[in-house]
Amino acid sequence: MKKDQFLTRRGMLIAGAAALGAAGTAGALTLGAGDEPARTAASAAGPQARPVLSPSAYRLQPLTGYGPPQRTAARTAVRHEPFLRVSGRGRTMVLTFDDGPDPRYTPHILDTLAEHDVRAMFFVCGEQADWNRDLLARMADEGHVVGNHTWSHPLLTRLSRSRIHSELQRTSKVIEDAYGERPLWFRAPYGAWNRSVFQIEAELGMEPMAWTVDTEDWTTPGTRVIVDHVEDGAAPGVxxxxxxxxxxxxxxxxALRRYLPHLLDSGYHLTVPRRRYA
Structure with missing residues (x-):
């Protein structure tokens, strides 16, 4: 997707923060063993001590739902805040990638994840996914979770309910056709949610997922800076x-090629969340 097709990210992040504040302070929810969130103190992840440990044999184990999922999902609750953290056994973290897939970069990311037997979440834009369905099929084959990131990456808080529904529904359809399942997770562009967005994503069977650590890679700050953001922010649930x-x-x-082996050697479990099914 061309960069000039999006609104300026910094401006949208400011607008998104204001919109998100109106919907409720995010960061106070963690995803535990079930679908119901548990409240925690909202705090940014800071530098953590990272003792060198053997890489975990459980790095591919999902956080919840250890059996094969059933076809019919339980009715999705309407949230008021997105999930910012997840809970799981040990030093669990989740890696997420937005705005793709892009045939220039996504295959290299998938190659690195495969090299280390790690699964991640990809929040895809429909118009990107529509032209790169083979990459969604590969994500499915390799056990990654694909989430909905709208069709064209708009600021949803400025759209009507019908436009919001179209952005999400069209993307879910492409994901289902290429990935094999409808997405169960949604991330709003620029982190901007409001009540309509929460309601519509729930109607479409999706939970809202935000983030704890922003690598700020969209500013192209340099590989070392991106690595530092991840390693300094590493902590359980991030x-x-x-x-x-x-x-x-x-x-x-x-950056992924540098920080991923370090996280694994430090004892982190890089995995993906699973929703409970009825």
Whole structure:
């Protein structure tokens, strides 16, 4: 997706923060063993001590729902805040990638994840996914979770309910056709949710997922800076935001190659959340 198709990210982040504040302070929810959130103190992840441990044998184990999922999902509750963190056994973290898939960068990210037997979440834009369905099929084959990131990456809080529904529904359809399942997770562009967005995503069977650590790779700050953001923010339950499209993501590709083995060697479980099914 061309960068100039989006509104300026910094401006949208400011607008998104205001919109999100109106919907309720995010960061106070963690996803535990079931679908109901538990409240925690809202705090940003800071630098953590990282003793060197053997890589975990459970790095591919999902957080919940250890059996094969059934076809019919339980009715999705309407949230008032997105999930910012997840809970799981040990030092669990989740890596997420937005705005793709992009044939220039996404395959390299998938290659690195496969090399280390790690699964991640990809929040895809429908118009990108529609042209790169083979990459969604590969994500399915390799056990990654694909979430909905709207069709064209708009600021949803400025759209009508019908437009919001169209953005989400069209993307869910493409994901289902290419990935094999409808998405169960949604991330609002620029982190901007409001009541209508929460209601519509729930109607479409999706839960809202935000993030704990922003790598700020969309600013192309340099590979070392991206690595530092991840390693300094690493902590149990952290959700890391990166990008595999929307601009030049070569720094994001190189950064993943550096920080992923370090996180694993430090004893982190890089995995994906699972929703409970009825």
């Amino acid at each position: 959700v890391v935001l990166s990008h595999d499209a929307g601009g030049d993501r070569s720094q994001s590709v190189r």
